[in-house]
Amino acid sequence: MPNSELMPIGVFAQHTGLTASALRFYSDSGLLSPAEVDPVSGYRYYGADQVARATALRQLREIAMPLAAVEAVLDAGADVAARLLDEHVAKIVEDAASARQKVAVIKSMLGASVPSLLIATLKGPVLADAVDQVLTSTAHEPGIAVLAGVHIEASHEAIALTATDRYRLSTRTLVPARPVPQTWVGTVDGDDLRAAVAAVRRSALVHIETVPHGIWLRMPGQEDRHCRLLSDDFPDHRLMLASLDEVTTRVTVSKNLLLRAVEEHPGEHVALHVSAQAVSVRIPNDEHAGVQLPATVTGPALEIRFEMTTLYPAVSTAIGPDVMLDLRGHDRPVTIRSAVRGDLTTLAMPTTSDRSA
Known part of the structure; x- marks a missing residue:
């Protein structure tokens, strides 16, 4: 008979x-054998030291790991x-992406009677850079899926990509390689x-x-890629930009040094102290420690602060060697852009003194 330290199968x-x-x-299957089996009744009993393995086994099966892989993980x-x-999760992600693309193709076939509409033709490397730049603000x-999206506005003259996470807002404007007669607005899954x-x-x-x-990215010589549209309304970023206060202080500083x-x-938390000819990168509430950078002010x-x-991605995606910071007050949004080009603009929200303490 099993000893008193063993648990019947129901308790285990x-x-x-x-x-x-x-x-x-x-x-x-040989993955988890009982510690003891009663030879007369056939009842199975398990030891307390088997709980961890059994729990891990359950968790691995919950993420759809095959039995052979489960055994390898448990014994490794x-x-x-x-x-x-990591390999298992990577395969799940890859399979999900593949399934998503196949579903997009199926949907397109089901709605084949609805023609696609060309809204832009862009240079691939330029579009890729623009997407990378605005995605930093997603x-x-x-419950707010649209904050993970990129808002696209296509007109006859330009294509604007915009994203916001409520603390940053990035907008990149591109000139199409070929003029397109249609206009279009939508928010694409980031x-x-x-x-x-x-x-x-x-x-x-x-x-x-x-x-x-959705939209299709058609690339000659490569597999087309489908991107889903998000149904929620994108925040009114134009109203946000139009309602900004006047700039009171303008700073031009080396992007790499900053x-x-x-x-x-x-x-x-980072405090930027702007003086007559410099910007000091400081610890908040510390007037002495920090790095002073030459700047035009x-x-x-x-x-x-x-x-x-928030600050680092906004600066890192700026175009060109120097960045321009348009300041409106210690608690107002800051506009960060290239000192020589205006096709990428980022708004960054500062923190209050209480948040950075």
């Missing part, structure tokens, strides 16, 4: 979240197990665009066509 099932039938299956060391888990927020960027960058020209519920100072900054002195995760 409650401890591990596995059903009794699943435990019998895993016993027969920590490093090998981590690699096997975010995955529960993850789909991100997945297509590598292929877009390798294509000399990309034709953007709109279809119900990025390096932010990279080496020790905290999560017009307007009164000012200190403004940012979260590093």
